[in-house]
Amino acid sequence: MKPAKQTQPGFTYGDYRQWPEGERWELIAGEAYAMSPAPTRTHQMILGEIFRQIANFLEDKPCQVYIAPFDVRLPERNEADDAIETVVQPDLVVVCDASKLDEKGCRGAPDWVIEVLSPSTASKDHVRKKSLYERHGVREYWLVHPTDQLLTRYLLEGNAFGPALIEETAGFTEVAVLPGLAIEWGFMAAG
Numbered sequence: 001m002k003p004a005k006q007t008q009p010g011f012t013y014g015d016y017r018q019w020p021e022g023e024r025w026e027l028i029a030g031e032a033y034a035m036s037p038a039p040t041r042t043h044q045m046i047l048g049e050i051f052r053q054i055a056n057f058l059e060d061k062p063c064q065v066y067i068a069p070f071d072v073r074l075p076e077r078n079e080a081d082d083a084i085e086t087v088v089q090p091d092l093v094v095v096c097d098a099s100k101l102d103e104k105g106c107r108g109a110p111d112w113v114i115e116v117l118s119p120s121t122a123s124k125d126h127v128r129k130k131s132l133y134e135r136h137g138v139r140e141y142w143l144v145h146p147t148d149q150l151l152t153r154y155l156l157e158g159n160a161f162g163p164a165l166i167e168e169t170a171g172f173t174e175v176a177v178l179p180g181l182a183i184e185w186g187f188m189a190a191g
Helices: 041-058 122-136 186-190
Strands: 025-028 031-034 064-067 092-095 105-107 112-116 140-145 150-157 165-168 172-174 182-184
Touching (some): 041 064, 041 112, 041 182, 112 122, 122 140, 122 150
Parallel strands (some): 112 140
Antiparallel strands (some): 025 031, 064 092, 092 112, 150 165, 172 182
């Protein structure tokens, strides 16, 4: 995922909302990143299955799960929406605070973010987005590695993520922010 050419000092959500609808972008600290072409079939299968498991668990519960494209606006202070310089589209988010949701998406940190890695976005997801989610208070961050069949999890401890928890995508993985939910990975072997 390569940054777009900058034609001004920094883009904002106000700029972003004016861009053509057929294009997908993310803004990180005012820098625009064009989203990759359509994800692979494997990426979509993994994302769809995780979404299904979460959505089934959340039925009749207050938290909501959303799948990309879904705008997550991350203000630095309390600036107006159009002045926000960071807007990302994680593969999957869970939001438990309904006051953060509006018709545009989510304003503020989701409780849980999942990214299914692809070669073109892996470094950004591991470094830039991890730092971004940590700084904004995302409570749990998962990186699913389809090729290696690994999961890297980060849990917020105070104001920082604890050490990376790396495990195989086999058996079950309990979700810290949603007690009682465990993602079952049997579909990874069949994929």
